[in-house]
Each structure stands twice: as C-alpha cells, then as structure tokens.
Amino acid sequence: MSQRTGATHSMLGAGAARARGLRSPIRLGARALLVAGLLMAAGPATQAAESQHRAIPSYCANAKSSGLPLPTSLPQDDYESRLKAFVKDRRYVNLGWCVDKETAGNLVRDTGPFIDGVYYGTHPAVRVYYSPEAMAWITGNRESPMPDGAIIVKEMFPPPAARYEGLSEDEVVDKLSNWTVMVRDAAGAKDGWYWAEFSRSGDQAHNEPLVHLNYPDAGFGQYCVRCHASAKHQSTFSTTRNIKGFPGEPIRYRVDDSWREGAVAAPHVHEPKNTQRGSHRMAGHGLSEFGKAPPRLGSPNPEFIALFSPGRFPKDAPLQLLPKETGDRVVAPGKGKPGFVTSDQCMSCHGGLNSQGLSGPNLFIALSPEYGDGYNLSHYGEWRWSPMGLAGRDPIFHAQLDSEISLLEKQFSSDPEKGKTYVRHLENLCFSCHAPMGQRQLSRDAETLDLDPLFKREYLFLTEDHRDDPYYKYGALGRDGVSCALCHSARSDKFASADIGKLRAYLTEVTTGRLPRGELGEIYGPLKEDDIAAEPMKNALGLTPKHDPFIKSSRLCGSCHTVNLPNVDQPIPPDQRTMLDDLPNDALFRPFKHTIEQATYLEWLNSAYQDEYPEFNKTPQHAQSCQGCHMPEGFTSADGKIHVQRLQGRIASVQDHTHPEADHLVEADGINVRYREEGISRHKFRGLNATLLMMFEQFNGMLGVRKDDFMTGAKGLSQALEGYVQQARDNTVDLEVQAAFDGANSLTVDVDVTNKAGHRFPSGVGFRRAFLELLVVEDGVDGERTLWSSGRTNTVGAIVDGDGNVLPTEFFDRDADGKEQYQPHHEVISRQDQVQIYEELIQDTKGDFTTSFIRRHKHVKDNRLLPLGWQLRGPFPDRYAELEYYIEATHPGQDAIRDPDYTDGKGRDRIRYEISLPEGTDPDKVSVRATLFYQSIPPYWLRQRFETAPHMPATQRLYYIASHLNLDGTLLEDWKLRLASVTAKPSR
Secondary structure (H helix, E strand, O other), X not given: OOOOOOOEEOXXXXXXXXXXXXXXXXXXXXXXXXXXXXXXXXXXXXXXXXXXXXXXXXXXXXXXXXXXXXXXXXXXXXXXXXHHHHHHOOHHHHOOOEEEOOEOOEOOEOOOOEXXXXXXXXXXXEEEXXXXXXXXXXXXXXXXXXXOOOEEEEEEEOOOHHHHOXXXXXXXXXXXXXXXXXXXXXXXXXXXXXXXXXXXXOOOOEOOOOHHHOOOOEEEOOOOHHHHOOEOOOOOOOOHHHEOOOOOOOOOEOEOHHHOOOOOOOOEEOOHHHHHXXXXXXXXXXXOHHHOXXXXXXXXXXXXXXXXXXXXXXXXXXXXXOOOHHHOOOOOOOOOOOOOOOOHHHHHHHOOEOOOXXXXXXXXXXXXOOOOOEEEOOHHHHHOOOOOXXXXXXXXXXXXXXXXXXXXXXXOOOOHHHXXXXXXXXHXXXXXXXXXXXXXXXXXXXXHHOOOOOOOHHHHHOOHHHOOOOOHHHHHHHHOOOOHHHHOOEOOOOOOOOOXXXXXXXXXXXXXXXXXXXXXXXXXXXXXXXHOOOHHHHHHHOOEEEEOHHXXXXXXXXXXXXXXXXXXXXXXXXXXXXXXXXXXOOHHHOOEEEEEEEOHHHHHHOOOXXXXXXXXXXOHHHOOOHHHHXXXXXXXXXXXXXXXXXXXXXXXXXXXXXXXXXXXXXXXXHHOOOOEOOXXXXXXXXXXXXHHHHHHHHOHHHHOOOOOOOOOOOOHHHHHHHHHHHHHHHXXXXXXXXXXXXXXXXXXXXXXXXXXOOOOEOOXXXXXXXXXXXXXXXXXXXXXXEEEEEOOEOOOOOEEOOOOOEOHHHHOOEOOOOOEOOOOOOOXXXXXXXXXXXXXXXXXXXXXXXXXXXXXXXXXXXXXXXXXXXXXOOOOHHHHHHHHHHHHOOOOOOOHHHOHHHOOOOOEEEEEEEEEOOOOOOHHHEEEEEEEEEEOOOHHHHHHHHHHOOOXXXXXXXXXXXXXXXXXXXXXXXXXXXXXXXXXXXXO
C-alpha cells in the first residue's frame, strides 16, 4: 500500500518499489541484496582464485612515483590543488602506472550490476590506475602497512561499462566524467587514506544557497570509509585479477539492456555525495505542511523593533557568523587510541540511505521517486536537528552567555583581572554541556600538550584557516554539540548502581556536565558484543563497539539535565553550606551559594515515570526512561498519514556480503550488519524548542549549517519542525473545559490542564513558559466577536489585555510603589489582565527579576505543572534527608504549593474563570475556547538579553535573527507554539 494512505508500515522501501513498477514493497535493501547476491555474473568468485603471480608486468615495471608531497605536509587547500592538477592532467598515465585490464574489448569495468535501469555499483563504471608504491603492496605482503605516498586513481564513467565496448583509448577518455583518488598517508587518520573526488567539468554545481556549506571534496575521514572500512587490509579491495598483465578474470556483474537508449530513463547512480549537486535538486518535496518555514524577512519586523529598543544596536554592524558545520571535522588519529571524533565520522554509516540504488532504503521512508523526498529516520539524520546536535551553535545559548559575561564584568569592574578569571571559568563550565567534546578533550589533553585546560568560546570560531592553532581541534569538537561520541563513550558501573546511597554520589559527582567516560578506544551501545559487526568501526576509527547498559539509563541524560550552579552575587558562610555546595563543578565557585538551575532528571525521578527504583513506584505501568520518550522505536508523520509501529532496518550501512562481490573483504561475521525488526531507537531527542529550529531554518548560513541531509538528500530541518508540531499536540498536555452560565451575563469556566510529560512542564531552563488563552466569543453574521479574553498576545508574543495593550507584568514594569509586577499563580481569574502562566520567576540579591543562571537568589514563583506521581518528600520518603536539597528542587513555589492541585500527585491544575459578559449577550451564541500556548523564549527574556549585552556579538546576532524571523503562517505564528485547544458551549 502507498505510504500516503495512513496504513501501518514497517519501514518498507515502498517508494523505491513504486518507482520500479513493482506490485508490493520490498524490505529495506532487499532488492539490492537480491541483485548483488543472486545476479552476479561469471568471474571467479573467491579470493582464493586471485593470481599468485607477483612480478610487476613489463608495461608498468618502470613506473614513476607521483612526485607529490604527503597530504599532512601541506595545508589542506594547497595539497588539494596540487593533487587536482596531477589528476586532471592524467599525469599518472605518462608516469607509466599499472592500470585495469581490458576485457572483451572494453577498457572500463563495472562495480556492480545494472538491472531495470538502476545501477547497484559501489562506484560508477571505473578504470583504475595504481602507483608503483601501491603495486608493491598489492603484489607483496598485504598484511604489511601500505607505504605512504601510494596512490590509487579511479577514473569514473556513467554506468554501465557496456556503453564503452569497442571504444578506443581516446574515445574512452572523452567519456571520463570524474575521479576518486586514494592517497596513502598513515599519519592523517586511522584508516590511513586521504580521499578525494574531482569532476572533469570543473567545480561541481551546488544546491545550497551558500557554497561554503558543502562538504569538502577531499580530505581525511571522508564518507568513503563506509565501504572501504570493510576491506580486510589497509582499506582497499584492490586485486591483481583486475590489473592488466596479471592472470585471472576481473569481477563481472550482470547488466541487462535497460541502459540502452529508449529502454528506460537515465539511470540513478548511488553516490551520497550527489546530495550536493545541482542535478539532484529536490522538486515537489512531499513533507507535510506542518514543516512549513517561509523565507526570513527582508527587513526588520517593525513591531519587534518597537518592542525591543532598537537604539541599543549599531546599524549595519558586521555580524559574527558561525563557522560552517562541514568544517567540524576531527578524525581518529593515525597512531594511538582515539579521543572524541566529530559526528561526520559517524554519519557515513549511521546517516541512512535513500530508496534509490545500492543498499537502500535504510532507515528512510520514501514519499516519492524524487531523490531525497522522504523522512530520514537514521541515528545521525534525526540527531543532527535536535537541540543536542545544535547545542554548540545555539544562538539563544550564546546570547545568554553574553549576558552572564557582561554581568560578571560589571560586578567585578573594580577588579578586572578577577572578573576575567570568573569569566574564563564560567565559559568552561557552560561549555561542559554545550560544547562538551571540545571542553572535555581539552581538559584531558591540557597537561600532556601544555595547553590551558579551560575551554574558551573563541575556540568555536577557529576554522580551517587556523589548523595550526593548538586549540583548533577543540573548537571543531565543541561546535559539534552533544555529539555521538560523547554519549557513546560514557559508561559507569558505579553511577549506574541502583543503590540509593550511590544516587547522591551520582548527583554530586556526575551532574552539571560531568558525564563519566569509559576506556579510550571503546564505544558503547545497547547491543551485545556478539550481536555487533565490529570490524568496520575498528578499521575506520580505531574504536571497538562494546555493550554497556548505562547508555539506556536516564542518568546518562541527567548529567546535563541536572544543573547545579553558583549564585555569584551570594557568598555563603561555611556554616551554611548544604549538599549542593559540597562538590561544585568548578572549585573557583565554591565560596558561593549553589542552587539547582535545571532539574529535569530530578523531576522525572520524583514522578510516576521513574524506572530506576521500581519498588518505590506505586504506578509501575507508567515507568519509562528518558530514552523511552525521547528515543521511541516508532514513527508517525505529523499529518498522520504514515505510521510505523517499529523501525526496521540496519543500524549501520556498510559494505558487507550483501553488496556486489569484492575481493579482500572481511569475513561475514565481522561486517554483516543484522537486519533488525525491533530495537532500533530513534535519535530525535525532541522537546518543544521549535523557535530554535526555525532560526536555523531561516538563518542556516549565518549559523553555519546545511538544511538538507548529506547521505540521503532529505530536508532534515523541515522534518524536525514537523516533529515539534506532533510533540506539542500529542505528548505534552491535555485540556478539559466546563462552562456554565450562572445568570444572564455571568459565566463560570473551569479549565483543567493535565501534564503528560515525564517531568515538570515546562522543564529545563527556567525562562520557558506556557500560558492559557481563554476566549469567550459570540457568533454573528460577520463571524466571531470576542466578548472577553485572557492570555491573548500581539504579533511578537507579548501578552496583552482586552484592549490590546501589553500587560505591565510582561516586562516586570514597576508599580506606583516601585515594585516589579508579575502574574502570580492563579486559582481564580476574573479580569482580562489576569493570565495563568506556568513558569519559574527568580529574583537576584537586589530584588530584581532576573533570567541569569548564576544569580538565582529567590524563587518568587514556580507553578510549572508537576508530573504525575510527584511526592512532597520524593520517591523515597524515609530517606528524604539524604537527598533533601535535590528533592526540594522539584517542589512548586510558595504560591503554587498552597493550591491543592499541586499536592495530589495528579499532575493537573484547575483554573476557574469568573466572567461578566456585556449586557445583551445571547447565551445561545456564546462559545468558550481555551488554548495552551508555549514560548521557549518569552519577550521578557529577549528584552533582558538586549538590554544587558547589546555590545556583544552573540547578542547582536540574536537581535538580527529575531528581528528578521518570519513566523507568519507557521507553527510559531505570533511567537507562540499551540499545544492544545478545546472549545465548549456553556450550559445554562
């Protein structure tokens, strides 16, 4: 059945099946497996058949070396230019290099079958040249290292090779389209190769609006290792039976006649790199309207400008741009055990495959035959567009950091050197969660390499032009956010213990970004060792996959989702210290009072959803880890037309024994990735911060990210935005409304808001808020007329009164007595300037409302919705004293805790509206509509950023982005995300 019908699917390749006119869908990769495994033609099939003849043939016995330096000896651009000139001039021919043999009058050979208009080769059709260094190794001891300087050049041609039968040398060269090149330089990366691809026609056409967002055509750690890491030795499948002058027949594959003119449309050649080329522009993309994102505004939004003090920002000032993500490349070193590597080293195997060509689709749902039209549900594909994947580039976080630095500099203006010290340590502390790989790798390397161990934000702006800077690597790792290698290198027997006594050790030693790391050279996941194809990862990255249960523990998440920070305006006497002050992340801040700034893990622990201590959970049917919600196994599109109960496929796409035949392949047990019908967890890590995603969608060039996916061509950002709509609608809150007239013009409305999340809602940073809009409307000839309202906003998200004026509580305006105004927690609302806002509000030691993370002196309000199963004394009431201050971090504020709704453990709040309607209102025409909205960055947070640090680059960047953000017609229209809405007719 079509995937658009709403039927349940199990990750079938239906799109590819339809494209080939098949009656029923084929499982992921099954057609490629069929062709590769059953339709290979007649050449010798075993490596044992390879010639034992070792003498170099006479035609290339005196071949000359390239004369090129090693890639690691020159800057990347310089070496690439030299190599490109060498290859495009075909100097390897004049140097007399050995070359593939001619077979049946054809100088070109295939790398896979060609069936029904689809080519299943690992490359296009090729003719390969081998340098003398490469030949010495090929004809010698293959278990020895390949000598540095060896080069293998693949000339590539549109497939199949049958097109070139009978053509002369010159005629074949005339058909040459591009080259892929392997240059041996063992010092450059663990796999030992510099990889390059060059087009004969010149620079490739790009489908990104900014060319700088394309991945490089050459370098170490390229996606080529996805296949080459399955070679038994030295990441090459080169064999003498393909080379001219040696005995034996080359590998040959079945090719039907569908390539001939008029037989079928032009073939598709499976090359992930093509997602960068203009020839694969995605037309008619099939994602639903929920992912809609219009172009950004050409000029600033005047209403935004009017609300947020434009005079503070210099006009036409240059903005600080984030370096391109395609430069975030840190590869496994040639020698020694690897530290952290960037996500692009994981992407090639764990980034999915689309529905066309070899091995696909894998973890990809095709919507049409168009290249890239579909959902990439691979591990990398979804992680990339999560707040974790974007953490190092997050413009909201960077503006917050600007404010914290500015406040510190002001606080210590009389002692600037002391202020600089605090700033340095604060930056390092913040980046332990927002740039964790860079921060931790630097901390680990500092003593050995004589480096400053404190991570600076300026490192994030070191680009390829600064490769000689000793801190360049740490900046690239930092920009990669909360990346693959961070979580998958974490393990802890001690902190995974279910012993309650160990829980306090975990909270004091691991939280606030101190995730424990396992052994160097190991990578951890949920699968058992005997269930893993380990050789490709060992060969490509020097990492051995291991099973460890910590990867499935909520404590993995709790490391950065329990944040204990100092209040730098509140020194603490030694006799007033608490358990929160004992082991701070940074000893420099030990003299200050510490408080829990984020408590998401603790909120979950004190709920019906915690699964760490089942004996203390009174409602075990609700038990679910963080991963259980944020890494589900199923998928449903936001429009509901596609439903997959469980993802099926392979967790990695590598060259294995389902691929076209190749020599010198690792044994099947080491590389064959099992097809899984269950147990594949999505890496979506989604909350409700859709505003962040919309900023990346409309300002991707400024923030340095692509918008389409490298491996599949899918529109990953649009896909992620769809997911936020679904998360908001299905997994956040429930609303119920009851309304009744008490008299002719008197109306009572009860609204029940029930939290469906496994923690507080909102959770995370304290400035997130949700608010209720209640409208009483009257139907008329000209449509609805609003009779009464609470919680409406203007077009830039500020809450207004019944006359459309911004409420003084929105920006804490001072009243006649000089006190800042705010919306308290309401149990009963009777005026249009009263609004139920679920939020946390904090004051600093001066008594001013603050959004600073490190000046949290006094909780004025915290009525965020509690989770189901919340308890005043926590999940272990008899041992409350051992965890007292951590459990208190889950408590509601002093106003909300007096509301019985906040102490019954039902995760619900009821608000009563007592409304007086205008005289003459017709009760029969009256409806009540309640809507809960969410704002990840409320207006007051924006204003505090713009007022606190308008001179700093990240704040200027955020001001530009926010003032040009176009939210019209999107899920975030009027700067708010709708969560739930209910309309009711009042009873009489």
